[in-house]
Amino acid sequence: MHACNGRLFRARVISLCESLCKWRGKEELERKISGCVMITSLLLFGVLASSFTAHGVSLTRIYIDPPLIEDLNLVSGKTFSITVHIANVSDLSSYDFNMSYNTVVLTWISVFVGPLGNMPSTIWEIDDEKGNVWINVTYGTPLTTNSPESLASLNFSVQDRGSSVFDLYYTNLLDSLGQPIPHEVSNGYFTNGSAYDLNKDGNVDILDVLIVAGAFGKKEGDLGWDPRADMNGDGEVDIFDSILIAGHFGEI
Numbered sequence: 001m002h003a004c005n006g007r008l009f010r011a012r013v014i015s016l017c018e019s020l021c022k023w024r025g026k027e028e029l030e031r032k033i034s035g036c037v038m039i040t041s042l043l044l045f046g047v048l049a050s051s052f053t054a055h056g057v058s059l060t061r062i063y064i065d066p067p068l069i070e071d072l073n074l075v076s077g078k079t080f081s082i083t084v085h086i087a088n089v090s091d092l093s094s095y096d097f098n099m100s101y102n103t104v105v106l107t108w109i110s111v112f113v114g115p116l117g118n119m120p121s122t123i124w125e126i127d128d129e130k131g132n133v134w135i136n137v138t139y140g141t142p143l144t145t146n147s148p149e150s151l152a153s154l155n156f157s158v159q160d161r162g163s164s165v166f167d168l169y170y171t172n173l174l175d176s177l178g179q180p181i182p183h184e185v186s187n188g189y190f191t192n193g194s195a196y197d198l199n200k201d202g203n204v205d206i207l208d209v210l211i212v213a214g215a216f217g218k219k220e221g222d223l224g225w226d227p228r229a230d231m232n233g234d235g236e237v238d239i240f241d242s243i244l245i246a247g248h249f250g251e252i
């Protein structure tokens with residue numbers, strides 16, 4: 001009887017251990033599933049969050065197109081145009097913006113504000129002495145677009161060698177409820193001068209060579225470091241920069 005009870009006890013202990021092992025295995029499995037669900041949820045949240053950011057109103061953009069005009073052939077008397085674009089915007093009811101430019105280098109010729117037929121109110125002022133453009137438009141039907149839409153095209157005539165930033169500032173976008181629309185702004189840049197005209201005085205001459213000579217042997221961070229002289233951008237002014245300035249000597 002005692003022996004029988006002993007076997008029964010052992011059998012029950014074994015059974016209990018097996019159940020416990022199964023329970024622990026199940027618990028482990030559940031823990032792994034729970035972990036997978038949590039990681040998947042986090043990944044899904046990340047994807048959704050990035051998707052929202054990519055298509056959300058926060059990425060409404062006003063920008064100059066093209067962003068960079070770098071052309072030695074745009075000499076005095078030549079003309080070119082830039083466009084102020086907007087993209088990724090919803091329910092744009094009205095806008096106004098300012099844009100400045102360098103009147104030493106450029107003169108304004110004309111402006112086209114579009115699209116026609118959806119603008120009951122359009123006001124624009126261009127001060128060619130100060131180099132400032134101001135455009136204010138109210139749409140008949142609010143504008144919604146993801147692809148770029150032209151707000152204004154501006155034509156300029158080149159006056160001299162040099163450079164000009166097309167600086168967009170005081171940009172205001174309002175929706176049909178009169179609420180401001182958050183947006184990003186990207187400026188444009190024009191230059192018709194040589195990249196080796198280090199002091200930007202219109203030509204590559206001895207003054208530019210002296211800039212290189214004055215910084216010769218310096219490394220980025222050194223006292224006397226002049227980033228203009230590091231024309232190949234390798235963090236030091238050496239023989240390679242000297243060769244570059246010599247090769248472009250006389251350029252305008």
Ligand SMILES: [Ca+2]
Pocket residue numbers: 196197198199200201202203204205207208
């Ligand atoms: Ca120069």
Ligand SMILES: [Ca+2]
Pocket residue numbers: 229230231232233234235236237238240241
């Ligand atoms: Ca260098």
